[in-house]
Amino acid sequence: MSLRFEVSVRDPTTEARRGRLITTRSVIETPVFMPVGTAATVKALTQEMLEALDARIILANTYHLFLRPGQAVIRDLGGLHRFMGWPRSILTDSGGYQVFSLGELRTVSEEGVAFRSHLDGTKLFLSPEVSMEVQIALGSDIVMAFDECPPYPATHDQVRISLELTERWARRCRAYFDAHADRDRQSLFGIVQGGIHADLRARSLEGLLDIGFEGYAIGGLSVGEEKRHMYDTTAFIAPRLPADKPRYLMGVGTPADLVESVARGVDMFDCVMPTRHARNGTVFTTTGRLNLRNARYIQDEQPLDAECACFVCRRYSRAYLAHLMRAGEILASVLATYHNLHHYLDLMQRIRHALEQGAFGRFVTEFRHRQLSSEE
Numbered sequence: 001m002s003l004r005f006e007v008s009v010r011d012p013t014t015e016a017r018r019g020r021l022i023t024t025r026s027v028i029e030t031p032v033f034m035p036v037g038t039a040a041t042v043k044a045l046t047q048e049m050l051e052a053l054d055a056r057i058i059l060a061n062t063y064h065l066f067l068r069p070g071q072a073v074i075r076d077l078g079g080l081h082r083f084m085g086w087p088r089s090i091l092t093d094s095g096g097y098q099v100f101s102l103g104e105l106r107t108v109s110e111e112g113v114a115f116r117s118h119l120d121g122t123k124l125f126l127s128p129e130v131s132m133e134v135q136i137a138l139g140s141d142i143v144m145a146f147d148e149c150p151p152y153p154a155t156h157d158q159v160r161i162s163l164e165l166t167e168r169w170a171r172r173c174r175a176y177f178d179a180h181a182d183r184d185r186q187s188l189f190g191i192v193q194g195g196i197h198a199d200l201r202a203r204s205l206e207g208l209l210d211i212g213f214e215g216y217a218i219g220g221l222s223v224g225e226e227k228r229h230m231y232d233t234t235a236f237i238a239p240r241l242p243a244d245k246p247r248y249l250m251g252v253g254t255p256a257d258l259v260e261s262v263a264r265g266v267d268m269f270d271c272v273m274p275t276r277h278a279r280n281g282t283v284f285t286t287t288g289r290l291n292l293r294n295a296r297y298i299q300d301e302q303p304l305d306a307e308c309a310c311f312v313c314r315r316y317s318r319a320y321l322a323h324l325m326r327a328g329e330i331l332a333s334v335l336a337t338y339h340n341l342h343h344y345l346d347l348m349q350r351i352r353h354a355l356e357q358g359a360f361g362r363f364v365t366e367f368r369h370r371q372l373s374s375e376e
């Protein structure tokens with residue numbers, strides 16, 4: 001077993017845990033936010049910048065790398081870590097979500113999903129076995145099971161039928177992974193589905209526990225449901241996931257979502273918001289988000305965030321970033337992305353510190369107050 005997970009603190013007033021996830025490549029302090037590096041790059045940043053941010057684990061995506069350059073190219077070049085010059089940890093998502101959000105003309109069957117590449121229309125096929133083969137070839141530290149993320153909204157019956165398919169696929173992932181992966185270096189996570197229905201969430205978890213995984217993800221959320229449904233579903237299922245295994249909430253979220261979901265028992269997060277918003281000109285600050293394309297920043301010589309210690313805030317002004325954004329300069333994406341990821345990773349650091357100090361309950365209260373005042 002390559003993966004070790006240790007919980008050092010259980011928060012007395014919430015479901016939050018302070019822990020440590022150890023792969024063969026890095027020690028990952030939890031709760032952790034994982035920058036999304038879909039096509040083997042966290043867009044606009046160098047790996048050196050990610051190390052400067054002290055990112056310990058990033059995401060890459062099976063669907064995107066399967067389409068381009070293909071897993072055989074990466075495998076023959078020594079695997080994804082060597083290919084992209086990233087010696088720390090990598091989690092790869094299984095392609096289950098992207099094939100539904102990006103794939104065209106897709107046909108789902110018991111066997112898997114046939115679809116056309118969104119790049120050039122080539123006919124392709126993803127299945128539990130193909131997804132495992134790709135992720136094993138990439139050599140990622142954490143491999144995600146191939147699942148179906150049901151659309152939202154969906155009826156109770158549609159969600160049930162989908163979770164039952166996901167469970168049969170999870171069993172096939174486990175079998176293929178155990179027969180072909182180097183289990184001293186790679187671990188397999190199951191993905192709990194069930195929509196916003198507690199009974200279906202419990203049922204999905206029961207099936208996955210029977211199979212057994214090194215970690216458990218909460219899938220099927222952050223797909224357009226109301227925030228209260230996301231929080232309530234997380235509050236129901238997260239504490240029911242094995243206490244001694246990592247709990248990963250997929251695709252979440254805003255800074256407030258991170259705080260609220262840690263309080264409900266989640267250890268790991270990924271979300272494209274800090275990186276995607278940066279490229280669109282939106283930066284995160286302690287007093288809320290700034291849209292740098294707004295005219296009010298054209299002569300604003302303040303830093304993005306006076307409370308931020310990142311090199312962007314120490315050296316560049318909002319006016320300069322606003323200019324770069326308006327001019328469509330590449331540097332705009334680089335500086336805004338670095339700052340946004342610093343904002344997210346610094347928030348996780350402050351959460352971990354509060355948990356260590358037994359002060360997480362107060363941290364949540366103060367965060368909510370500041371959240372309310374910045375929304376007014």
Ligand SMILES: CNc1nc2c(CC[C@H]3O[C@@H](OC)[C@H](O)[C@@H]3O)c3nc(N)[nH]c(=O)c3cc2[nH]1
Nearest residue numbers: 038059061093096097149219220221222250251
């Ligand atoms: C945004 N909300 C959201 N994202 C989700 C992702 C993709 C995240 C992955 O998709 C890409 O970002 C959209 C990144 O590469 C990221 O790793 C999911 N992936 C799987 N396999 N199953 C799910 O149920 C699922 C649910 C999600 N909800």
